[in-house]
Amino acid sequence: MLTQTELKQNVAQAAVQYVLPFLTPETILGVGTGSTVDIFIDSLAPHTSRFRGAVSSSERSSARMAALGIQVFDLNDVQAMPFYVDGADEIDRGLSMIKGGGGALTREKIVASVADQFVCIVDESKQVDHLGRFPLPVEVIPMARESVSRQLAQLGGKPSLRSGIVTDNGCQILDVSGLSISQPAQLESRINNIPGVVSCGLFAIAGADVVLVSTQGGVRQLKKNAS
Known part of the structure; x- marks a missing residue:
């Protein structure tokens, strides 16, 4: 093995x-x-x-x-x-x-x-078979962290700040668990359009x-x- x-x-x-x-x-x-x-x-x-x-x-x-x-x-x-x-x-x-x-x-x-x-x-x-067991990373501008978190929660997710991490872009990451990702491309577009989101970890x-x-x-x- x-x-x-x-x-x-x-x-x-x-x-x-x-x-x-x-x-x-x-x-x-x-x-x-x-x-x-x-x-x-x-x-x-x-x-x-x-x-x-x-x-x-x-x-x-x-x-x-x-x-x-x-x-x-x-x-x-x-x-x-x-x-x-x-x-x-x-x-x-x-x-x-x-x-x-x-x-x-x-x-x-x-x-x-x-x-x-x-x-x-x-x-x-x-x-x-379906994406979502691994929490979805979302890179956010720090000042928008809480407003983005609220909108991700409205999508059914449970966002959690990744502790102690600053990205190479100087931003923070929210790891979002609990999302039902049946249409990955649509969800990627919707999250990317939230003000304050730099990018989300869906590559669809x-x-x-x-x-x-x-x-x-x-x-x-x-x-x-x-x-």
Whole structure:
């Protein structure tokens, strides 16, 4: 029986093999945040001669890449990237996701929006039929925390301030439990439109394009709209 760490290692290595054939000396990759992505970065580092560098969704990932010799670019200096590779806290059958357990949801959403393809890397424990068991992170401007909390409660959620966390954007995170997420894209749009919300951790309006799922039987590949 593979441990969760071994499952993460397998899917991280599969992601490296997925992107390698498309890399050129001018390629800039998008790289996310989290424990599985940490392993992806470590697995990508031996191939630095194959690509130009990467854009990161967090200071944590930027520091890890720089320490391993991967050149880190500011997104403002990048016009295009073929892949954004990141994990998820939950992913459903339609490849909609909840992200933000590591607190980088806004930057993850921004970097992902520039990439041609979002490659999500997860172990099988992250697959669900319906999103919502994992509390939904919502990044908020501090002065709006309580007003946003009241509106999230009106949607049926139970918001809780994530203690001791300030995002890379200088904001706070509300973790919202108890939501019934039957229509992820609609809920994402509704929460994003609440004044004071920077971004919510639903990635449904633009979900994953490809998912690599690490299972006890190997790494499976899922694609959006695939039968």
